[in-house]
Amino acid sequence: MAAKGLALLGVLCTLVHALSGEEGRASDSRAVRAKLTRRHFAHLQPDIDEWNRLGKPTKAVFQQNATADAEGLLVAVPQNSPSLFGTDYAANIKYYVYNRAQPGGVVVDLDAAALLAAGFNRTLRTTVVIHGYGHDITDKLYDNVARALLDVGAATNVLAVDWGTLCPKPFYLSARSRVAAVGGRVADLLGLLVDADLARLADVHLVGHSLGAHVAGVAGRRHKVARITGLDPAQPLFTQSSSDLLTASSADLVDVVHTCVGSLGFRQPLGHVDFYPNRGRLSQPGCSFAADKLTLGECGGGTTPCSDAVL
Numbered sequence: 001m002a003a004k005g006l007a008l009l010g011v012l013c014t015l016v017h018a019l020s021g022e023e024g025r026a027s028d029s030r031a032v033r034a035k036l037t038r039r040h041f042a043h044l045q046p047d048i049d050e051w052n053r054l055g056k057p058t059k060a061v062f063q064q065n066a067t068a069d070a071e072g073l074l075v076a077v078p079q080n081s082p083s084l085f086g087t088d089y090a091a092n093i094k095y096y097v098y099n100r101a102q103p104g105g106v107v108v109d110l111d112a113a114a115l116l117a118a119g120f121n122r123t124l125r126t127t128v129v130i131h132g133y134g135h136d137i138t139d140k141l142y143d144n145v146a147r148a149l150l151d152v153g154a155a156t157n158v159l160a161v162d163w164g165t166l167c168p169k170p171f172y173l174s175a176r177s178r179v180a181a182v183g184g185r186v187a188d189l190l191g192l193l194v195d196a197d198l199a200r201l202a203d204v205h206l207v208g209h210s211l212g213a214h215v216a217g218v219a220g221r222r223h224k225v226a227r228i229t230g231l232d233p234a235q236p237l238f239t240q241s242s243s244d245l246l247t248a249s250s251a252d253l254v255d256v257v258h259t260c261v262g263s264l265g266f267r268q269p270l271g272h273v274d275f276y277p278n279r280g281r282l283s284q285p286g287c288s289f290a291a292d293k294l295t296l297g298e299c300g301g302g303t304t305p306c307s308d309a310v311l
């Protein structure tokens with residue numbers, strides 16, 4: 001509970017900071033942006049209402065309210081980042097192939113020839129790794145999961161999905177609203193693998209962290225894969241009735257590791273088998289909230305999300 005209070009305080013501090021930069025702007029431009037925001041996120045309103053009804057924390061960040069301070073966080077667009085309202089998923093999602101020759105991954109087009117040229121091997125199984133909110137291809141997830149699979153000689157291709165420019169902190173509402181669309185792009189990738197005879201769905205394993213776990217769930221509902229591993233699926237603004245929630249219907253085996261329950265991680269079981277190490281809650285070993293960090297769920301060093309503690 002103390003951690004939650006601290007996190008909330010952090011969010012509020014961020015808000016105050018963000019707002020101080022907004023002062024002096026024409027109030028009518030703020031009203032226009034607020035209207036745009038409400039329209040853009042209208043499809044999330046039922047989830048937002050349910051989230052508020054359940055009395056979940058972090059309401060400041062996730063609330064839609066034309067007059068509330070929180071609006072400043074939701075609509076301010078970071079420089080050099082696509083608009084929060086942008087829908088150019090094709091241009092903003094990148095796919096990487098990892099192999100032993102290129103352990104850092106090589107970026108490829110969604111194209112069979114490009115995948116093969118990058119070392120994709122159609123005789124192997126395929127693992128697709130998808131990061132979560134506020135991360136990108138530099139996420140430790142790719143070191144810890146993608147490269148580790150190669151290091152142990154697993155008979156699998158490793159693909160990574162980078163949707164980092166579409167889910168930057170602190171714009172959680174925007175990132176969360178894109179889960180279905182990004183999942184659709186991952187489904188396109190799976191469709192391509194099947195159509196080009198590069199892989200069979202029965203040999204595909206999706207690994208998703210945080211919002212990426214739900215992205216995997218969306219993709220798997222269109223092309224049911226052998227397995228999805230959800231690493232700490234995100235909780236905020238997801239309810240058990242959300243249409244883009246990771247569920248057991250997306251793969252023959254859905255296994256889930258919950259490591260941030262009560263904060264950023266989903267509490268209820270979502271798969272065929274759900275693990276709750278250390279009861280699934282903060283703090284996990286090696287992971288704690290840092291008082292000087294204004295972001296939810298950061299580890300002491302400020303670079304690792306709490307849910308990465310078990311990766």
Ligand SMILES: *[C@@H]1O[C@H](CO)[C@@H](O)[C@H](O)[C@H]1NC(C)=O
Nearest residue numbers: 063064065066067068069070
């Ligand atoms: C918006 O937020 C303000 C400040 O928190 C509050 O007074 C107001 O009632 C809210 N409006 C709506 C429509 O929720």
Ligand SMILES: *[C@@H]1O[C@H](CO)[C@@H](O)[C@H](O)[C@H]1NC(C)=O
Nearest residue numbers: 119120121122123124155156
């Ligand atoms: C694909 O993987 C198989 C099994 O490891 C291996 O025998 C074959 O040489 C690989 N093909 C290419 C093109 O690397």
